[in-house]
Amino acid sequence: MIITSLSPQAHISISTQPNEVGPVAVLEFWVQALISQHLWYREQAILFLMDHLCKTAFQLMQEDCVQKLLYQQHKNALGYHCDRSLLSSLVRDRGWQHHPSFVEVWFAWTVLNVESIFEEDSQLRRVVEGELVINSAFTPDQALKKAQAQLKLPIVPSLQRLLIYRWAHQALVTPSDHPLLPLIWQKFFLLYLHRPGPQYGLPIDGCIGRRFFQSPAHVNLLKEMKRRLTEVADFHHAASKALRVPAEGSEGPPASQAGTPGYLTSPELHTELVRLFNVYILWLEDENFQKGDTYIPSLPKHYDIHRLAKVMQNQQVILCLSQDPHFVIGYKSV
Structure with missing residues (x-):
């Protein structure tokens, strides 16, 4: 384990000052130093630091510098463990057999995004979806085997390692009050509500x-x-009722807010999250999306048709779910 008198957070903070190297160089230094340790993924202290580094990279909008270092780790793990991705390898090595997801949510978010890049770069997802579109009787497992043969991939992840399942499992185990949870669900819906027909010369069909x-x-x-x-919608509904704005002139949050994260201290924020997660329930349940006969502009307002249209077009929607201007949960549409 690395011994230093300067914590990563302090090092990054200093790096932002004039004439310093900048946060990207420091993030790269720390990530490289940590993942170069033997069996680093078995060290709780290292994973704790990685989680904080991934959170900082997200807040600074510098995730690329962390992802590029983990990308090679992912490919190495995939080759060494055959059908096991980086994250699943780490989970198994740490003995977490029941959920292929991490409790270090910021780190899990980063690694799943790295795995997504690999799935795109290898064209695996594109070909699997294409086989399902062209061959209506195919199961996902059959489509995956056909994709492996077509792409001539020496190693391909097993079915459960496809990102549509990975994001689903991560969404299930992420705490209700974690600021990344809305984005994790959005990542799932970007895959679940994808309409790949036009990519293969076919008319726009169902998701x-x-x-x-x-x-x-x-x-x-x-x-x-x-x-x-x-459950998550109910959690935020209860939280929106429990939170109270302090009386004018009072100092600090009321007792009911003690220990509440700074991004979850607004009743209005919880109310917005209730609405968002109820929208997600509608998207998950509505089988008409899968049939291709839904005219999006005609849907009721509570479907959040603007957000739905963006997601169906594979565009990540900005989710501003924080009152802190330095902590915006979301991405620009791509």
Whole structure:
């Protein structure tokens, strides 16, 4: 383990001052130093630091510098463990067999994005979706095997390592009050509500997502996801009622807010999150999206049709879910 008198956070803070190297160089230094340690993924202290570094990179909008270092780690792990991605390898090595997800949510977010880059670069997702579109009787497993043969990939992740399942599982285990949770669900819906028809010279048809959830186990997973969305919406509804604005002239938050994260101290914010997660429930349940006969502008307002249209066009929507201007949860549309 690295011994230093300067913490990563302090080092990054100093780097932003005039004539210093800047935060990107410091982030790269620390990530490289940590992942160069032998069996670094088994060290709780290292994972704790990685989680904080990933959070800082997100806040500074400098995730690329962390992702590029983990990308090679992912490819190495995929090659060494055959069908196991970087994150799943780490999870198994740490003994977390039941959920292929991390409790270090910022780190999990970063690694899943790295795996997404690999899935895109290898064209794996594009070809799997194409096989499902062209061959209506194919199961996801059959489409994956066909994609492996077509792309001549020596190693391909197993079915459960596809990102549509990875984001689903991460959404299930991320705490209700974590600021990344809305974005994790959005990542899932970008895949679930994707309409790949035009990519293959076919007319715009239904969303592809339900094709990945046909087996009994995956049908149950969808039911579990709906239950989880309902739980999260209920959590924020209760929180919106519990929070109270301090009386004028009072100091500090009321007792009920003690220990509440700074990004979750507004009743209005919780109310907006209730609305958002209820929208997600509608998106998950509505089977018409999968049939291709839905005219988006005609949907009721509570479907949040502007956000829905963006997601169906594979555009990440800005989610401003923080009162802190230095901590905006979201991305610019791409």
